[in-house]
Amino acid sequence: MTHLLGRFLGLSRRTKRSLLVIADLIVAQVAIYSALMLRYGTLNPENVPSFGWPLFFAVLCISAVAAFGLRLDRVKLQSVEGRAVGNIAAFAILAAVGVSAFFHMTALPGPRSVPIIFAAFCFFGAAGYRLLALQIFQSFATGDSRKRVIIYGAGAAGIQLASALRAAAEARPMAFIDNNPNLRGLIIAGLDVHAPGRLRDLARKMKAEQVLIAIPSLEKPQLAKLVQEVRDVGLEVQVLPSYIDMMSGVVSTPQHRTVVPEELLGRDAVDLAHHEIDDAYEGRSIMVTGAGGSIGSELCRQLMNCKPKRIVLFERSEFALYSIDQDLKKLAAKRGIEIIPVLGSVTNKMRVSWAIAQYDVQVVLHAAAYKHVPLVEANELEGGRNNILGTMVVADAAIEAQIERFILVSTDKAVRPTNIMGATKRMAELVVQDRHTRSGRTVFSMVRFGNVLGSSGSVIPLFQKQIAAGGPVTVTDPEVTRYFMTIPEAARLVLLAGAYSEGGDVFVLDMGKPHKIIEIAKRMINLSGRSVKDVETGVGDIEIVTTGLRPGEKLFEELLIDNDTLGSTPHPKILRAQEYALSQEQVREMLNELGRCIRENIPHEFRNLVAHTVREYRPWKDVSKPTRSEDTERKDEARLSS
Known part of the structure; x- marks a missing residue:
C-alpha cells in the first residue's frame, strides 16, 4: 500500500488533476444511476423509462463542464474543507440543474425528485472519496512518526491551528482542551473537546508529546500559569502568538537564529x-x-x-x-x-x-x-x-x-x-x-x-558555535573547496x-559544484541575521580569520x-x-x-x-x-x- 501511495504522490500535478476529473465523472454516473434506481424502487434498469445512454452521456458532459468550471481538479486533497466543500456542493447543484434541464428539453419522463436525489448523491460521493483519500494518505504516508499534540483552546485560533496541522507532516492534532464548559463534549474541527482536568489522562491515553496553547487573548500572568501547569504534566508546550504581536512584528523571525544545514x-x-x-x-x-x-x-x-x-x-x-x-x-x-x-x-x-x-x-x-x-x-x-x-x-x-x-x-x-x-x-x-x-x-x-553538513566534526557545528559566541569565524584557507x-x-x-x-x-x-568554505562561512553569518565584518573599515558583526591548512588537509577534494x-x-x-x-x-x-x-x-x-x-x-x-x-x-x- 505504501508503494502505491508513493507512486501516486510521485505523479505529476497534471496527471493527478486528470485522475480527480475522471473520479468526479464516475461519481456523477453512479449518482444518476442510484437516483433513478432509488426513485423507481428497482435495481432493474429496464423498469426505468428514462434510463438510457443519452441520459448518461448528458450527465457526463454536464458534470465535466461543472467540474472544470468550478476548478475542482485544482483543489489539493489536503485542502478539502471550507471553500473546497462549497465548490463540491456547487458542482452537485449545477449538475442537478443540468439534468433537470435535460429532462425538460428532451421530454423524457424524469420525475422532479430525481435531480434532487442526484445532487445529494453527487455531493456526498465527490466529497466522500476526497476525504477518504485524505485519511488514507495521512495514515500511510506519515504513519505514526508525526508528533502527537493536544491543542489548548477550541476557539477560532485553535480551529485554524488544527486545520493547518492536518495538512502538515510534522504533527498530528489529537484533541482540544478548553475551559469553556459549554464546549465540552462537542466535536470541533473533527476533534473532541475535553476539560483541563483531563489533560494528564489524555496525554497518557493518546501518547501525546506536546501541547499547543492557542488562546491569543490570554493575559501574560494567566499564560505563564497555564504553561507551568502543562509542564508539570510532563509535556512540551508551545504558545501560538497573538494576532496583535504578529501584526506588530513582535514575533517575527529572531534577529539571531541558528542556521539549518540544508540552507x-x-x-x-x-x-x-x-x-x-x-x-x-x-x-x-x-x-x-x-x-x-x-x-x-x-x-x-x-x-x-x-x-x-x-x-x-x-x-x-x-x-x-x-x-x-x-x-x-x-x-x-x-x-x-x-x-x-x-x-x-x-x-x-x-x-x-x-x-x-x-x-x-x-x-x-x-x-x-x-x-x-x-x-x-x-x-x-x-x-x-x-x-x-x-x-x-x-x-x-x-x-x-x-x-x-x-x-x-x-x-x-x-x-x-x-x-x-x-x-x-x-x-x-x-x-x-x-x-x-x-x-x-x-x-x-x-x-x-x-x-x-551538520555531522560531528564538520565545519557547520564549529561555525555555529563561533557565530553564537560573536566570532571570529575561522577558515583554514580562502581557496578551500568541498562537496x-x-x-x-x-x-x-x-x-x-x-x-x-x-x-x-x-x-x-x-x-553539483564544490563550494568554497569561506563562502559557506559568509552565508552562515548572513543567514543568522548578522553581517561579515570588513577588516579595513571595521564595519560588521562577525570577523572571518584564516588560520592556514591543517596537517593532512587538501585545498579541494x-x-x-x-x-x-x-x-x-x-x-x-x-x-x-x-x-x-x-x-x-x-x-x-x-x-x-x-x-x-x-x-x-x-x-x-x-x-x-x-x-x-x-x-x-x-x-x-x-x-x-x-x-x-x-x-x-x-x-x-x-x-x-x-
Whole structure:
C-alpha cells in the first residue's frame, strides 16, 4: 500500500488533476444511476423509462463542464474543507440543474425528485472519496512518526491551528482542551473537546508529546500559569502568538537564529526516495556498525521506514549507543521492529561474528570509522587499526556468515589522499574490493561521501558555535573547496547503494559544484541575521580569520580516481564506478604488514606502507599549496554532468 501511495504522490500535478476529473465523472454516473434506481424502487434498469445512454452521456458532459468550471481538479486533497466543500456542493447543484434541464428539453419522463436525489448523491460521493483519500494518505504516508499534540483552546485560533496541522507532516492534532464548559463534549474541527482536568489522562491515553496553547487573548500572568501547569504534566508546550504581536512584528523571525544545514547547500536537496530501498531491506535483519555516529544514527532512523525485521546497533561508545537506542525504541515498538544494542569494537572479530550469528544478520552497513583528519594524522596506527583492520574483520565475518550485502561507508578523502585518514579509507576500500573477489554469496559495495553538513566534526557545528559566541569565524584557507551533502542524503545514498550494488562497485552522489568554505562561512553569518565584518573599515558583526591548512588537509577534494569508469544507475543523481584493485596477494601482504606495524608500534613504517600501497597518496608535508587549474575544474564538471 505504501508503494502505491508513493507512486501516486510521485505523479505529476497534471496527471493527478486528470485522475480527480475522471473520479468526479464516475461519481456523477453512479449518482444518476442510484437516483433513478432509488426513485423507481428497482435495481432493474429496464423498469426505468428514462434510463438510457443519452441520459448518461448528458450527465457526463454536464458534470465535466461543472467540474472544470468550478476548478475542482485544482483543489489539493489536503485542502478539502471550507471553500473546497462549497465548490463540491456547487458542482452537485449545477449538475442537478443540468439534468433537470435535460429532462425538460428532451421530454423524457424524469420525475422532479430525481435531480434532487442526484445532487445529494453527487455531493456526498465527490466529497466522500476526497476525504477518504485524505485519511488514507495521512495514515500511510506519515504513519505514526508525526508528533502527537493536544491543542489548548477550541476557539477560532485553535480551529485554524488544527486545520493547518492536518495538512502538515510534522504533527498530528489529537484533541482540544478548553475551559469553556459549554464546549465540552462537542466535536470541533473533527476533534473532541475535553476539560483541563483531563489533560494528564489524555496525554497518557493518546501518547501525546506536546501541547499547543492557542488562546491569543490570554493575559501574560494567566499564560505563564497555564504553561507551568502543562509542564508539570510532563509535556512540551508551545504558545501560538497573538494576532496583535504578529501584526506588530513582535514575533517575527529572531534577529539571531541558528542556521539549518540544508540552507547552505546552494542547490536543491537530491530526492533519493526510491521503492528499491524498501524492497532491499524490508523484513531483513540489518546491522549498522558505528550506529551512534552522525551517519550511523541517521541510517538507523531511515531504516525504520523500510520495515526491517531487526536493526542491530553495533557501537563502541556506550553513551552514543545508549542515545540511539533510546531514540529508536519508542517508534520501533509501534512498528514491530526489534532494536538490538550491541556494545563492541569492529576490531574484535569474536564480538562481530557473534553479533552477526546471534541475530541472523543479512545486511551490514559498515559506518564505523575514525574520520577526523588531524586526530588520525597524529594517531596513525589507531586510525589504521580501526579503519582498515576493522573493515577487514567485519567483511570476513560477513563472508563467513554468508550474508546478502555489505556496504562500506567511505569518503571523498580516499581519492588521491594527502592525509592518513583518507589513505586508511582507501585501503579499507581495497580490502572490500578484495573480499568481493573471494565471497560466494555476499555482495560488497562502497559509497563515497562529500562533506556531510551538520555531522560531528564538520565545519557547520564549529561555525555555529563561533557565530553564537560573536566570532571570529575561522577558515583554514580562502581557496578551500568541498562537496557538500546533507545527513539524510548521505544515509539515503548508502541504502540505495545496497539496493543497486552489483559487487565491488563505488557509488557517488552528484552534488553539483564544490563550494568554497569561506563562502559557506559568509552565508552562515548572513543567514543568522548578522553581517561579515570588513577588516579595513571595521564595519560588521562577525570577523572571518584564516588560520592556514591543517596537517593532512587538501585545498579541494575529488570523488573519483578514474573518471573513465563512471557509469549510471537507475537513479540519475547516483553514479557508479569500477576502480582499480590490488591482487589477493598484495592485499594479504598489506594486512600482514599493517598488523606488524601495530604490534611493534612503528608508526613511521606504517606511513611507508601507506605510501607503498595507495599509489595516489601524497603526504601533506610534501604537497606545496596546490592550485586548482581551470583544466581540473573543467574535468570535474564534465565528470558529474556527463
